[in-house]
Amino acid sequence: MFVVVVFFDAQPEHSGSVRAALLEHARATLEREPGCRKYDVAADPVDGSAFLLYEIFDDEAAFRAHREMPHYAEFAVLVEPWTAAKRVLTFTLLAGPNGGRTGA
Numbered sequence: 001m002f003v004v005v006v007f008f009d010a011q012p013e014h015s016g017s018v019r020a021a022l023l024e025h026a027r028a029t030l031e032r033e034p035g036c037r038k039y040d041v042a043a044d045p046v047d048g049s050a051f052l053l054y055e056i057f058d059d060e061a062a063f064r065a066h067r068e069m070p071h072y073a074e075f076a077v078l079v080e081p082w083t084a085a086k087r088v089l090t091f092t093l094l095a096g097p098n099g100g101r102t103g104a
Helices: 011-032 060-066 070-082
Strands: 003-012 036-043 050-055 083-092
Touching: 003 011, 003 060, 011 036, 011 050, 011 070, 050 060, 070 083
Parallel strands: none
Antiparallel strands: 003 050, 003 083, 036 050
């Protein structure tokens, strides 16, 4: 499994719009992409403009396909002007309830 962690900071005046867009994008991704197994959206309880995304895909190819989907492009265009910062990290799942294997 391929894990993607995104640290997403909205411009404070757009945090509500970004929150709504993130939740809709997560829903669309899970509904439309069989290669996406998990798409969690979390908000910082202190800084309402900071979000964490935790995504699990079958493999790196499924993640690359995700980034080519029309709903991804629409989301990216929508939130880009509202974004203060974004950092994307990727990992290989070693163990977990979503089908990760144990060991390295």
